[in-house]
Amino acid sequence: MNEIFNKIEEYDSICIFTHQFPDPDALGSQFGLKQFILDNFNNKKVYALGKNNDSLNGTTFPRKDKVNDEVIQSSLAIVLDTANTSRIDDERYNLAREIIKIDHHPIVEQYGNINLVEVDKCATSFILANLIKNSTYTLSSIASTYFFIGIVGDTGRFLHNNTTSEVFAMASYLLDNGVDLTKSYENLYKRSVNDTKLVGYILQNYQIIGNRLAYYILEKEDYEQFDICFEKAKEHVNVLADIEGIDIWVSVVYSEDTGFYHVSIRSKHIQINDVAQAMGGGGHKFASGIKATSLARVQTILDNLVAKLF
Ligand SMILES: [Mn+2]
Structure with missing residues (x-):
């Protein structure tokens, strides 16, 4: 999907959205993509929008960004892990000039100008990591860690039946890119x-x-x-x-x-x-x-x- 990278290249400002009550895959894909863009493209402003999940943002993931409507109006919106528009966290996604949807849920609404939906994949974080893995771009240890956490979240620590051999292969690839396994699990599974x-x-x-x-x-x-x-x-x-x-x-x-x-x-x-x-x-x-x-x-x-x- 070169056209997704081309769109990112085309815009100075990119707003990344995900679903309400964000889980590890929603946040892993959001912050992994944000980090990837900052690592690989020059002079981009990238914003991760929506409400914080207080048990994940600020520890496992950074806090979300805040922007005014004008910023979104001049931006490319990338909406992750969200099958239908009513579940998108921050309805201002529709102010954006163009929308890209990337998701692994069964299709409900194809609301993007570009829609990359792979329902056979375990996580949106997987789809993004795979896209980057098959490109000439680089995947940093920080971005790899966020994607890894997303995959861990949606497979239930490689337990659910969406855990295929390609999921283990991707986990192996991400670990080779520098995922800190202990730190990832510690934050994710600590219980008060x-x-x-x-x-x-x-x-x-x-x-x-x-x-x-x-x-x-x-x-x-x-x-x-x-x-x-x-x-x-x-x-x-x-x-x-x-x-x-x-x-x-x-x-x-x-x-x-x-x-x-x-x-x-x-x-x-x-x-x-x-x-x-x-x-x-x-x-x-x-x-x-x-x-x-x-x-x-x-x-x-x-x-x-x-x-x-x-
Ligand atoms: Mn997901």
Whole structure:
């Protein structure tokens, strides 16, 4: 995709966007791309936009940038890891002169002037690292580290079934480029005492339906009693991942900011993104999310998932 590099060359100012509630792949691809551009192109202004994730920005990744509307109006926008425009963090992306979409989610909206979507790839960070690896540009140790963290995040530390041999080959390539493995993992997987208590609470209170679906619901007061914020509370769905006999596991976490119950669905073998899409959400075949307006709506989602099991 030389045209992506050509577009970067063409613009003095580039604004990089990703999705709301950014996870390690959203941030890894965003800051990896920003670092790559700064390392390889002269005199570019590059901005990573959107809200900070307080558990990742400032430690694992830098803090986000702030710009006024005029800057975006004269910029190229590159939107990463986001299937549909309503999920883009900072709706001012549409002020930009041109938009490039780079993503690995199943296609919902092709909103870019250029769309690079590879749904068979484990992470957007992978797609970018691969693009650069196959070019004449250089990939610094810092950019490699950000992309590596993105891949680690979306493969669950090389555990999920999107972990192919090409993923290990890319990890090997990035490590050769100077990824600091210990530092990457330490920041990403450290857990505060309070967060550990929340995990204990989840393990004490989750429910099982029909011996095959496990779920938990966290109201605001459930996580705030441990002094944990919504973004952090939302990260624990895989606490239920390895329970024997459980095929689908679900976390439901209420956010006062959005007014929604954020439903995260994970599955071993059973496709669940069709259920998510039918209920207004989306995502990957075995990892999807939906925003639900009420507990009654959450129950409908659970009923629809159970219907896939029996
Ligand atoms: Mn991703």
